[in-house]
Amino acid sequence: MTTPSTGRYEIAVPHADFGVSRTEIEHVPGFADDFAAVLESTSGHRSTIGCVIPAYNEEASIAGVIRSLLAQTRVPDVIHIxxxxxxxxxxxxxxxxxxPHEIxxxxxxxxxxxxxxxxxxxxxKKVGALNYGYSLVEGYDYLLGxxxxxxxDPRAVEMLETEAISDSRIGGISAIYSIDTAPIKGTIAKFLIAGQRTQFAAFNLQNLLRGRNMAVLGGQFSIFSTNALRDVMKANHQRTPWVKDSEVEDSLLSLQIKSAGYLTKISPYARADVGGMxxxxxxxxxQVKWTYGAIELMWPGQRGDxxxxxxHxxxxxRWFENLSMLTNLFVRIAFITLLxxxxxxxxxxxxxxxxxxSAAAVLLNLRIAMSMQDRQRSDILFAALVVPAEVFMWIRLSHFLRSWFRFLSRKKVDNWAMQAKAESGSGGGHWMPLILLVIVIVALGVAWALLPPITQSAIxxxxxPVVGVVTVVQTVLMLFKLLRRHQGFKV
Known part of the structure; x- marks a missing residue:
């Protein structure tokens, strides 16, 4: 360990298993004692918070993240990057x-x-980094991931802590997530960000209206009770809170926290802007990585570990989302074919x-856009112009299909590595659904032309009528959502 003039900076040697217990850490000279000293110097809050930031190729953003934490009204007692x-x-x-920082x-x-x-x-990867960080803050009351x-938001940590200490049954609380549009440049990027903002808003709103019960405590900005994490490890015979069994480590941990008897909540006040694609x-x-991981958790029986x-x-x-996507896919393909x-x-x-x-869908999207606390003109236009939201739906349907095909094929794929590769600008798998769609349309056209007129009429x-009935059911569900009170929540 070295101590440069700018402060303390450690190069840590990775362990074979990142689920290092406090007993194991104490055998490493100058390791646990050094970080425990920070706990003794806390500012007298009602609880202690250790922040863990897993970072992979975050050169462009990590400074802003650290500054935002140091600018919190309630600063974490220690921050481990x-x-x-x-x-x-x-x-x-x-x-x-x-x-050290005195604020x-x-x-x-x-x-x-x-x-x-x-x-x-x-x-x-991220799971290993999170578990390494946990080993450094397991003596604190809460882990802020x-x-x-x-x-x-400047009050995000304060809001999360206030609610966490108000109820000992709470195992974890997530902030409301959105994406800052200010740094986004380019037509395609702005279109994708508008779609992702709508996607986040709809998901957050659903969880808020379900008694603020959060289906997934996203690792982007969530606080976890270390007591709950210890109970999860004990109940599941794990040495670490996070395990690499699942593509969606935060979803799996959320399930385990709930199964251990704790509540998983979303804060109606704490907010955070995440990095959009x-x-x-x-x-x-x-999206393929997230959807694949969710399917794996939903699928009955055992697949690997x-x-x-x-x-659950x-x-x-998750079941409702997948059923909704399947219905959307059927209606669109069937309508185009029959038309x-x-x-x-x-x-x-x-x-x-x-x-x-279509009118019901536009009104519902507009209502979601209006529920955004920091709504932009782009959010309103995305909802009102029909075409952007419809194109984005087709993009989401392609992710849905790719995820299910990959899952059912049982092909072993490192989805984390594929995401890193895609973010670096490599790979072309995202075009495969479009290619398949063109092939299917051409095949259906040829098959239709070969059918006799009486068969065509029968089809x-x-x-x-079948498409009409499914569409009516969809529309009724949209109208229910449209008329449902938002109880003052803003996402």
């Missing part, structure tokens, strides 16, 4: 903040210390009733 597998200047930038806020004088740990090559590209390639890889929990209460929203078939034999008759579902006679 755990750099893993990085190939850029993350360590260099983060180390500029290393060392005066409206809550009084506060003390924190920033440590930077470069654990080098880490086969467990913050991603290396997430900026919290600004290219189709990167967004595709991220991951046991499916299809009836935290997965009800083309009807036009080919001059049998299509337009009815204004077909505009009702249309059966197909249109």
């Amino acid at each position: 755990v750099v893993n597998n990085t190939t850029d200047g993350t360590v260099r930038v983060a180390s500029e903040f290393a060392g 005066v806020t409206e809550l009084g004088e506060q003390f924190t210390e920033v440590f930077v740990h470069d654990i080098g090559k880490n086969p467990d 913050v991603d290396g590209d997430t900026i919290g 600004t290219t189709l390639r990167a967004y595709d890889a991220q 991951t046991k499916g929990q299809p009836f 209460p935290n997965l009800r929203l 083309a078939g009807s036009l080919s034999i001059n049998a299509f008759v337009f009815s204004p009733w077909w505009l009702v579902p 249309l006679w059966i197909g249109w």
